Amino acid sequence: SQKIEQNSEALNIQEGKTATLTCNYTNYSPAYLQWYRQDPGRGPVFLLLIRENEKEKRKERLKVTFDTTLKQSLFHITASQPADSATYLCALEGSARQLTFGSGTQLTVLP
């Protein structure tokens, strides 16, 4: 069955540094991979979507890469701020648009 692993349940970094989160998957070849942010008690909020034929996607301070050979996506937040503190979820999209989520990485940006 599909398996998604997000390395590091928790990641603490200093304000201003770049946070790098990892998502690895097995037994699946997704055409699309998505990243979401989730704050405590709230629903996931869409951040970025990357297609299998795209190596990299950027949006403001966010960057995501997608390596279908390694079956890995990296999510970067540059110039991190305390407001970036949240849980970040990697999700693989199925053919019926259903999302299979990883367990998430809880990011804390220290002032």
Next chain:
Amino acid sequence: EPEVTQTPSHQVTQMGQEVILRCVPISNHLYFYWYRQILGQKVEFLVSFYNNEISEKSEIFDDQFSVERPDGSNFTLKIRSTKLEDSAMYFCASSAGTGGAGYEQYFGPGTRLTVT
């Protein structure tokens, strides 16, 4: 900015009772979904719905669950006979587009279901 809304925000029910969770997706979206998140665990897909029928469902979505779009705006999840293990946050989501994949999903704030 358009958003997905869900009611109620918190529902407490006794084991064996039926519950209906309600959602109003974004008005021009055509795809609708339900997910759940047990406390401290990951978000899990339950069901996707398009063109007035289920397009995909997970193993969790057994005969106790059903979905309906009773009118042009609401999308509901019914649990016929709740169990303790149904206690979770239930999220409704919707997405745009008319075919294929590759669209972001917009999630509602969730309904926290507590089964006692």
